[in-house]
Amino acid sequence: EVLLQQSGAELVRPGSSVKISCKASGYTFTDYYMHWVKQRPEQGLVWIGRINPANGNTVYAEKFKSKATLTADKSSNTAYMQLSSLTSEDTATYFCTRSSWDYWGQGVMVTVSS
Amino acid sequence: DIQMTQSPSSMSASLGDRVTITCRASQDIGNYLSWFQQKPGKSPRRMIYGATNLAAGVPSRFSGSRSGSDYSLTISSLESEDMAIYYCLQSIQYPRTFGGGTKLELK
Numbered sequence: 371e372v373l374l375q376q377s378g379a380e381l382v383r384p385g386s387s388v389k390i391s392c393k394a395s396g397y398t399f400t401d402y403y404m405h406w407v408k409q410r411p412e413q414g415l416v417w418i419g420r421i422n423p424a425n426g427n428t429v430y431a432e433k434f435k436s437k438a439t440l441t442a443d444k445s446s447n448t449a450y451m452q453l454s455s456l457t458s459e460d461t462a463t464y465f466c467t468r469s470s471w472d473y474w475g476q477g478v479m480v481t482v483s484s
Numbered sequence: 485d486i487q488m489t490q491s492p493s494s495m496s497a498s499l500g501d502r503v504t505i506t507c508r509a510s511q512d513i514g515n516y517l518s519w520f521q522q523k524p525g526k527s528p529r530r531m532i533y534g535a536t537n538l539a540a541g542v543p544s545r546f547s548g549s550r551s552g553s554d555y556s557l558t559i560s561s562l563e564s565e566d567m568a569i570y571y572c573l574q575s576i577q578y579p580r581t582f583g584g585g586t587k588l589e590l591k
Binding site for chain 2: 407414415420465472476477
């Protein structure tokens, strides 16, 4: 069974960084890119970027190039996204999904608040 | 960037109705179009891929079609469990782009 298990909710201070994870199981981790998607409360879906776990190659949406950093650890079948210089605009749920878009993580709610 | 213009943004319909949601692509995306259903507090669920292919486990009342740059998701006979927000996604070019969503409510 394919599973994408994401880390837990985060409450973080403005200006700080946060790193969230997405652990894959049930398939060969390096066979699929991993995409990340942002959803602000009551808003639509926004694509952040993707990583190729096989070689670490990344592609980002322009507006996230200085906000998000995607990495992957083949030894633990885990993809990560670090978000930096957090502001209230980063308060959102973040999803990981493999490149066939058929399996999604449960989402991580990141709340930026002082 | 490819713009995906989705319509309507919201709609209400009765049980048993035939419902159609549309996305228009600003550039040629071939059949690289997927549809997702999202219920409150849940992750998106892929319903259609390749513009017309039904994803595994999706009821046959859902279908996808294409006419030029217009892509449609149709529910042939609306059921209560179909109340959700639906999104389209183009996956031919980076950045990937979603439609703005269609909120489907019961009349």
